[in-house]
Amino acid sequence: xxxxxxxxxxxxxxxxxxxxxxxxxxxxxxxxxxxxxxxxxxxxxxxxxxxxxxxxxxxxxxxxxxxxxxxxxxxxxxxxxxxxxxxxxxxxxxxxxxxxxxxxxxxxxxxxxxxxxxxxxxxxxxxxxxxxxxxxxxxxxxxxxxxxxxxxxxxxxxxxxxxxxxxxxxxxxxxxxxxxxxxxxxxxxxxxxxxxxxxxxxxxxxxxxxxxxxxxxxxxxxxxxxxxxxxxxxxxxxxxxxxxxxxxxxxxxxxxxxxxxxxxxxxxxxxxxxxxxxxxxxxxxxxxxxxxxxxxxxxxxxxxxxxxxxxxxxxxxxxxxxxxxxxxxxxxxxxxxxxxxxxxxxxxxxxxxxxxxxxxxxxxxxxxxxxx
Amino acid sequence: xxxxxxxxxxxxxxxxxxxxxxxxxxxxxxxxxxxxxxxxxxxxxxxxxxxxxxxxxxxxxxxxxxxxxxxxxxxxxxxxxxxxxxxxxxxxxxxxxxxxxxxxxxxxxxxxxxxxxxxxxxxxxxxxxxxxxxxxxxxxxxxxxxxxxxxxxxxxxxxxxxxxxxxxxxxxxxxxxxxxxxxxxxxxxxxxxxxxxxxxxxxxxxxxxxxxxxxxxxxxxxxxxxxxxxxxxxxxxxxx
Numbered sequence: 001x002x003x004x005x006x007x008x009x010x011x012x013x014x015x016x017x018x019x020x021x022x023x024x025x026x027x028x029x030x031x032x033x034x035x036x037x038x039x040x041x042x043x044x045x046x047x048x049x050x051x052x053x054x055x056x057x058x059x060x061x062x063x064x065x066x067x068x069x070x071x072x073x074x075x076x077x078x079x080x081x082x083x084x085x086x087x088x089x090x091x092x093x094x095x096x097x098x099x100x101x102x103x104x105x106x107x108x109x110x111x112x113x114x115x116x117x118x119x120x121x122x123x124x125x126x127x128x129x130x131x132x133x134x135x136x137x138x139x140x141x142x143x144x145x146x147x148x149x150x151x152x153x154x155x156x157x158x159x160x161x162x163x164x165x166x167x168x169x170x171x172x173x174x175x176x177x178x179x180x181x182x183x184x185x186x187x188x189x190x191x192x193x194x195x196x197x198x199x200x201x202x203x204x205x206x207x208x209x210x211x212x213x214x215x216x217x218x219x220x221x222x223x224x225x226x227x228x229x230x231x232x233x234x235x236x237x238x239x240x241x242x243x244x245x246x247x248x249x250x251x252x253x254x255x256x257x258x259x260x261x262x263x264x265x266x267x268x269x270x271x272x273x274x275x276x277x278x279x280x281x282x283x284x285x286x287x288x289x290x291x292x293x294x295x296x297x298x299x300x301x302x303x304x305x306x307x308x309x310x311x312x313x314x315x316x317x318x319x320x321x322x323x324x325x326x327x328x329x330x331x332x333x334x335x336x337x338x339x340x341x342x343x344x345x346x347x348x349x350x351x352x353x354x355x356x357x358x359x360x361x362x363x364x365x366x367x368x369x370x371x372x
Numbered sequence: 373x374x375x376x377x378x379x380x381x382x383x384x385x386x387x388x389x390x391x392x393x394x395x396x397x398x399x400x401x402x403x404x405x406x407x408x409x410x411x412x413x414x415x416x417x418x419x420x421x422x423x424x425x426x427x428x429x430x431x432x433x434x435x436x437x438x439x440x441x442x443x444x445x446x447x448x449x450x451x452x453x454x455x456x457x458x459x460x461x462x463x464x465x466x467x468x469x470x471x472x473x474x475x476x477x478x479x480x481x482x483x484x485x486x487x488x489x490x491x492x493x494x495x496x497x498x499x500x501x502x503x504x505x506x507x508x509x510x511x512x513x514x515x516x517x518x519x520x521x522x523x524x525x526x527x528x529x530x531x532x533x534x535x536x537x538x539x540x541x542x543x544x545x546x547x548x549x550x551x552x553x554x555x556x557x558x559x560x561x562x563x564x565x566x567x568x569x570x571x572x573x574x575x576x577x578x579x580x581x582x583x584x585x586x587x588x589x590x591x592x593x594x595x596x597x598x599x600x601x602x603x604x605x606x607x608x609x610x611x612x
Contacts, residue, residue: 009578011587015587019524022524024433025440029429029432036457036461037424093451
């Protein structure tokens with residue numbers, strides 16, 4: 001006996017069949033494979049965990065949460081915003097696939113955009129931004145709300161910038177946050193250095209903000225006030241530059257965010273008549289000069305220490321230099337390591353290299369491609 | 373390679389009659405595949421990148437198909453497939469071989485998709501993005517293919533309205549062809565629960581079918597076919 005099925009049921013069965021036969025779209029498997037293979041494969045060398053060791057991690061987590069809660073309750077709210085936070089399961093958008101002009105609006109959760117190997121930026125809830133330049137110099141225009149960014153160090157300057165109206169916030173390797181508050185731009189720097197300047201001008205930054213500093217700027221990027229470890233750099237009529245270094249972050253009483261102020265006095269563009277104290281860190285130009293000498297030295301060492309016949313030999317490494325306050329180099333790190341001969345040659349040469357003196361010194365990383 | 377002794381052991385296992393050459397070859401092939409996969413997984417656990425690459429190449433199409441069926445959104449496909457393999461990458465050391473690798477992979481894929489869907493509920497709106505889930509190219513297709521693509525998109529919309537649990541069992545059973553007991557292992561639920569979810573998923577879809585013009589058309593077509601076969605007048609609006 002056969003049971004007659006209703007047309008709806010047969011329609012459903014037909015749809016199921018169609019769906020089964022519907023081909024999956026082709027993906028760029030090679031690109032995905034290349035991306036996946038960049039991750040180091042974790043190995044299963046762990047011994048089986050006992051009951052108590054399984055409890056250890058949650059226990060440590062609980063203690064940490066309790067400690068953080070205690071600190072939060074006990075302390076005044078910190079003036080600098082926290083680094084971008086996002087839930088782990090919020091997979092980042094692939095920024096490289098966003099076309100210029102793509103407008104993004106975050107919902108109730110932050111929206112994370114990642115440009116592989118270059119930058120990762122987080123649009124905070126309800127903020128809107130669009131990609132203004134997706135080429136070598138990534139530029140994101142923030143229309144409203146706040147945006148935090150972490151930028152991978154790059155030997156080329158200003159490979160990532162955030163623009164708010166006429167204000168351009170351009171960076172080297174760094175982590176920072178930009179917020180549009182009414183007709184002002186609030187910039188907070190948690191790592192590295194950012195230059196704040198009017199859009200369209202790349203030569204003379206009006207302000208330099210370093211780690212743990214913040215600034216509040218007009219929408220044209222020409223005027224503003226800064227707090228903490230920051231400098232205002234304004235060109236005078238003759239084209240020379242005057243530098244005025246503000247007090248160190250610790251010495252400046254931090255105002256609560258709401259008091260941060262368009263009403264505060266603007267930084268005077270006049271050079272200070274007082275004796276200038278040491279800067280907190282060497283300036284970007286000092287660092288770049290040092291980097292240039294270090295790169296030349298590394299290239300010479302690589303050339304001298306690498307034996308080759310007719311083949312071209314190349315190596316990539318991230319060079320991290322820690323410069324002490326007296327300008328001498330405290331430590332050198334190569335990741336991944338280079339040949340011992342190359343490293344010895346480079347380290348002995350780098351010992352002789354000095355930077356300008358500063359209060360805190362500086363640590364920076366540059367990606368090098370060496371070849372001969 | 374440990375494949376040879378294992379093949380011999382399987383061929384003569386139990387009190388079954390000795391299989392003929394064709395059966396032996398089929399069994400040997402099957403076992404070799406299992407052994408190769410076990411070997412691959414072990415190499416992955418030991419940190420062998422080339423083994424992971426092979427796992428990726430062998431399973432990427434299956435994962436992509438399942439992800440698409442679970443989400444119905446080709447736009448999210450690439451990111452999700454990559455997330456699945458990142459999870460495989462990170463978790464393969466925890467794979468103990470207590471279930472089949474494909475079951476483990478299905479479970480992981482379903483979990484990644486469900487996590488993404490949870491996150492997407494409060495997700496940003498990508499303004500200016502095309503609403504057409506199957507891309508702008510669909511309009512260049514011939515009429516019948518275009519109609520089919522639209523029906524498929526409409527059906528995905530219906531699936532999208534179902535709860536995560538019902539959709540997962542429906543996709544795994546009806547579209548991926550897993551048995552209810554296999555689905556139960558993937559979704560970590562009793563077989564009876566899986567059967568119940570399947571029953572309600574199907575019933576819900578039948579209800580929703582009426583609201584979806586692209587699919588209601590299929591039902592009307594079938595109804596008219598049935599009526600014309602039995603000599604009854606056609607349904608209103610379908611006589612042309």
